[in-house]
Each structure stands twice: as C-alpha cells, then as structure tokens.
Amino acid sequence: MHVCIIIFSNGDLDPWSGGGVLQSVSDTLVAIVIPDGAHHLDLRAATPDDPPDVIKARALEESYIQKWSSQPRGKEEAPGPN
Numbered sequence: 001m002h003v004c005i006i007i008f009s010n011g012d013l014d015p016w017s018g019g020g021v022l023q024s025v026s027d028t029l030v031a032i033v034i035p036d037g038a039h040h041l042d043l044r045a046a047t048p049d050d051p052p053d054v055i056k057a058r059a060l061e062e063s064y065i066q067k068w069s070s071q072p073r074g075k076e077e078a079p080g081p082n
Contacts, residue, residue: 004029005068007061011037011054030064032057 008021011034024030034042036051042058 006030007032007064009034009037009042009057009061011035011039011041013037014039028068032060 005028008029008031010017010020010022010031013036014020016039017033021029021031022033032042034053034057036053037057041050041054042061046055046058
C-alpha cells in the first residue's frame with residue numbers, strides 16, 4: 001500500500017496561490033487556505049506580528065502531523081475539518 005501524506009498550505013496574499021491546491025483531495029492530501037497568509041509565512045518562525053489566520057494554520061498543520069505520526073503506517077486520517 002502506498003500512502004501519500006501532504007499538507008498544501010496556500011496564503012491568499014501569495015501570488016502563487018492561484019496555482020496551488022486549494023481544496024483537500026483526501027484525508028491525507030489536505031489543503032489549508034490562509035486568508036492573511038503570504039508566501040511560506042506559515043513555515044517561517046513565529047513572531048508576535050503573525051496574523052491570527054497564520055497562527056491557526058500552524059496549529060492545524062501541527063494537529064495533522066501529530067495525528068498522522070501517532071498512527072500505524074497506512075492508518076492516517078484527518079484530525080478534523082479545515
């Protein structure tokens with residue numbers, strides 16, 4: 001069995017977001033759209049100036065990663081709606 005686990009994060013302020021995956025494809029190929037996010041902002045170190053949407057996206061990304069990494073291989077499920 002081949003399992004792909006990918007989080008596609010796209011900030012609406014990123015000019016590249018229009019070419020990104022904007023809707024989840026499955027429970028393990030998930031899209032997170034960040035209304036106040038810029039290019040890779042959610043992947044950078046946190047700062048006090050981060051928009052609330054970026055903080056929420058990071059928390060959601062972390063919850064997916066924790067959920068998937070705690071499950072036996074091949075049993076990945078999404079932690080909740082995005």
